[in-house]
Amino acid sequence: MSDTQSYHLIGVMGWPVMHSRSPLMHNYWFRQTGLQGKYVFLPLEPARLEAALRALPALNFAGANLTIPHKLQAMEIVDEIDPVARKIGAISCVVVRDDGSLWGTNNDWLGFLGNLKQSVPGWRGDAGPATVIGAGGGSRAICHALLSEGAPAVRLVNRTRAHADRLAADIGGPIEVVGWEERHGALEGAATVVNTTSLGMVGQPPLDLRLDALGPDAVVADIIYTPLETPLVEAARARGNAAVGGLGMLIHQGPPAWKLWFGLKPEVTDELRSMMEESILGDR
Structure with missing residues (x-):
């Protein structure tokens, strides 16, 4: 967890990933909470996943979300996996700890x-x-x-x-x-x-x-x-x-991740849901 004076970075790793609505949602919460930071797309081929995860601490990322096809491969890369993620057999959320190690869990x-x-x-x-x-x-x-x-x-x-x-x-x-x-x-x-x-x-x-x-x-x-x-x-x-x-389901897995990354729990609002719905309907 970083101090409140930092510029906080988080993102979603996937391949493909540019269709994800996660940046829209998390950047809404940056505005809502007043926390300075940005949630970004991180398009990564599977062969680059380990290098990307290991780079998170040096790049000052608080963590990342994982989507298809990285949720299983990441289990072999992170330093520690919580019991729930191990039981489920997949990681959806990575937390960069204070010592730079990577901790994986599943919020799905x-x-x-x-x-x-x-x-x-x-x-x-x-x-x-x-x-x-x-x-x-x-x-x-x-x-x-x-x-x-x-x-x-x-x-x-x-x-x-x-x-x-x-x-x-x-x-x-x-x-x-x-x-x-x-x-x-x-x-x-x-x-x-x-x-x-x-x-x-x-x-x-x-x-x-x-x-x-x-x-x-x-x-x-x-x-x-x-x-x-x-x-x-x-x-x-x-x-x-x-x-x-x-x-x-996508929206409600976000607050538990924020609790892990920042010690904050953002609100799931009607405004957020409407923004997400309008974005999806705009693709038609």
Whole structure:
């Protein structure tokens, strides 16, 4: 954590990365808090990740966010990984400590829970089993989040069963792997349904998931935020289910990072969300 007289630098490392809305969000918080600094794009090919991370202390960076494809590789580079990130198997946030060493954690699961709890105030993880579609890095964070909130079981659906089996073994707890061909029935009795795949994203086909078995009180979430509402979210809402897009997940993972970087917790405001939404809609 740097002193308040410094000019604070943070950024997002990815490849590609220029589509990210993180700079818009974090620079809003610099203005909101009055802290002097800048959040920047850091486009990096995977081969350059280690050199870039090791350069952060010399360049006076407080830390950085990591996005695709760097979240796994960074685990082999940073000096220390917190237990949550190790369990999830991916790092989304790096902190430069006072001695120049690098500490890695994962805030994606906190962003998911913050989004869900703000958007659906009555949501409870222990209300019933959850169904999670996909077994990538995002799914790992979501499964951890749901289990931490008391979900009695997680039904994990993925095209490649081996990936789902590996996730279930790594995360531990009551995770039941369900075959892709059984995905429609896996919604029966589910209290929470989450899509963690890229299906439904701009440029991708929609997720092929029938909602017939979905109960009226089930909550549906998608971690995608381009478009703001995926076909899954639209279909769930049309049935009368509470449904949440992924923009709030991006926004809510920010304050925990600021707490680590600067000892401050910025506010998630309606103004910020509107700015983010307008930016995304402007790409259409």
